[in-house]
Amino acid sequence: MDLTILYRGPLASCDYDCPYCPFAKRRDSGEQLRTDRAALERFTDWAATQTDDRLSVLFTPWGEGLVRSWYRRAIVELSRLPHVGRVAIQTNLSARTGWLTGAERDKVALWCTYHPGQTPYDRFLGRCRELSDLGVRYSVGVVGLDDHLAEARRLRAALPDEVYLWINAAEGHTYTDEEADRWTALDPLFPYSRHPHRSAGLPCRTGESVISVDGEGTVRRCHFVRAELGNLYDGSYRRSLGPRGCPAEVCDCHIGYVHLETLPLYDIFAGGVLERIPARPQTVPARGQALTLSPVRLAEGRPDLPDVAP
Numbered sequence: 559m560d561l562t563i564l565y566r567g568p569l570a571s572c573d574y575d576c577p578y579c580p581f582a583k584r585r586d587s588g589e590q591l592r593t594d595r596a597a598l599e600r601f602t603d604w605a606a607t608q609t610d611d612r613l614s615v616l617f618t619p620w621g622e623g624l625v626r627s628w629y630r631r632a633i634v635e636l637s638r639l640p641h642v643g644r645v646a647i648q649t650n651l652s653a654r655t656g657w658l659t660g661a662e663r664d665k666v667a668l669w670c671t672y673h674p675g676q677t678p679y680d681r682f683l684g685r686c687r688e689l690s691d692l693g694v695r696y697s698v699g700v701v702g703l704d705d706h707l708a709e710a711r712r713l714r715a716a717l718p719d720e721v722y723l724w725i726n727a728a729e730g731h732t733y734t735d736e737e738a739d740r741w742t743a744l745d746p747l748f749p750y751s752r753h754p755h756r757s758a759g760l761p762c763r764t765g766e767s768v769i770s771v772d773g774e775g776t777v778r779r780c781h782f783v784r785a786e787l788g789n790l791y792d793g794s795y796r797r798s799l800g801p802r803g804c805p806a807e808v809c810d811c812h813i814g815y816v817h818l819e820t821l822p823l824y825d826i827f828a829g830g831v832l833e834r835i836p837a838r839p840q841t842v843p844a845r846g847q848a849l850t851l852s853p854v855r856l857a858e859g860r861p862d863l864p865d866v867a868p
Contacts, residue, residue: 560767562614562832564781564813565601567773569594572621573652574676586621595628597773602632604775604791609641616669616832617647618781618813624653637662646832652677655688667695667833674700674709683716690718697834699724702731702741702748714744722835726812727751746840747826754810759803761819766801768817782806782814 571586586594605613615636623629624647634657636645646667658666668689672682689696698717700710702725714723725745727733733741733752742748764770765779765787772778777787777795783805788794809815816823816831828837 559610560612560614562616562763562768563605564616564618564768564770565598566618566620566770566781567594567597567601569623569626570620572650573625574622574650574673576673576676591626594773595626598628598632600775600791601771601773602635605636605642606639611641613639613642614644614832615642615646616813617645619648622650622652623647624649624651630657633666634658634661637665644832650677651682651685655685655692655694658689658692658694663693667830667835668697669833670696670698672698672700672709672713674706679709679712683713686717686721690721695830695833695835697722697724697830699726699745699834701726701728702733702751703728704737707740710744719839722840724748724812724834725751727753727810729810747836750815750821750823751812754808755815755818755821756807757804757809757815757818758807761801762804763817763819763824764804764814766799769795769799780814780817782809782811 568590569586571591605615617623617629617633619629629647630653633645633647636642638661642665644665644667646669648669648671650673651668651670670686670689686696686698698713698721700706700713700723710723710725717723723744725741725748727748738748738752741752745751762779764783768780769787770778770781771790775790775792777790777798778785779787779802785805787798788796804818809818812834815821816827816834824831826836827834830836
C-alpha cells in the first residue's frame with residue numbers, strides 16, 4: 559500500500575512570536591518535550607517495520623520541530639529506509655542545516671516559511687542557500703499580509719528560479735482583485751489559496767491513501783476532521799481506509815485541499831505534494847488570458863482557479 563502520513567505530535571512550542579499564530583512563543587515543559595520525543599520515536603520505530611508498504615511522511619508540528627534533535631534524527635532515519643519515498647517537514651528554517659548531510663538527500667524535503675520581523679532576512683536567505691548547496695529540495699513561502707509584500711518580492715528576486723515561492727492567504731483576510739493580482743504575480747498558484755474550497759461530499763484522498771496521525775497513534779483522515787479511523791499501532795485503522803467524501807463544508811488549508819480529487823493539485827505538484835513543490839515552473843497568466851476550468855469550478859462560480867498551471 560502507498561500511504562502518506564501527516565504526523566503531528568504534541569509539540570507546540572515555537573521560537574517565533576508571529577502575531578497571526580496562536581502558538582507563537584509558546585513554551586513546552588520538560589515533561590511535554592519528553593512526551594513528544596517518546597511519541598516521535600515510537601512513530602519512527604513503527605515506520606521502520608512497515609516494509610510491505612510504501613510510506614511518505616510529512617511532519618506538521620504546531621511548533622518548530624527542527625530546533626529539537628529528535629525531529630532531525632527522525633528525518634535522517636526515515637530517509638534511509640528503502641520503503642520510505644519521501645520525508646518532509648514544515649519549518650521556519652531557524653535551525654542549522656548541517657545535519658542534513660547525514661540524510662538521503664534525494665528523499666528529504668523542507669517546506670519553509672519566511673516570517674518577516676521574526677528573523678533577519680539575510681539569515682533566512684542564507685539558510686536557503688545552504689539547502690541549495692546541500693542539494694536538498696525545498697519550497698519557501700510567506701503569509702500574504704500587506705506588511706510582507708515588499709519582503710516577499712525581495713525574497714523572490716533573490717531565490718533561484720527553480721525554488722517555488724508560495725503565498726498563503728492570511729486567515730480571515732479577504733483580498734480584492736487588485737490585492738490578489740499582486741500576490742499572484744509572485745505565486746501563480748495563489749488563487750488556490752485565496753478562497754476556501756467547497757468540499758462537502760466531494761471525493762478526497764484523505765482517509766484512503768492519506769492519513770493524519772497524532773502522538774497517541776490516533777488516526778484521522780486529516781488534521782481538520784476529528785472523527786477517528788482507528789489506531790496506527792494496533793493496525794485498527796487499516797479496515798477503515800477507503801474512498802469517502804469530505805464531511806466538512808469547506809477546506810481552506812493547503813495541507814488539506816491539496817488532496818481533494820476535484821482539484822488538479824496532484825498533477826501540478828506531481829512528485830512534490832508533501833513539500834509543496836510544483837512539477838514544472840509556474841508562470842503568471844496574462845491579464846485576460848483564458849483559463850481551462852473544470853465542471854466543479856464552473857459549478858462553484860469560481861473562474862479564478864485554473865485546472866492546470868498556466
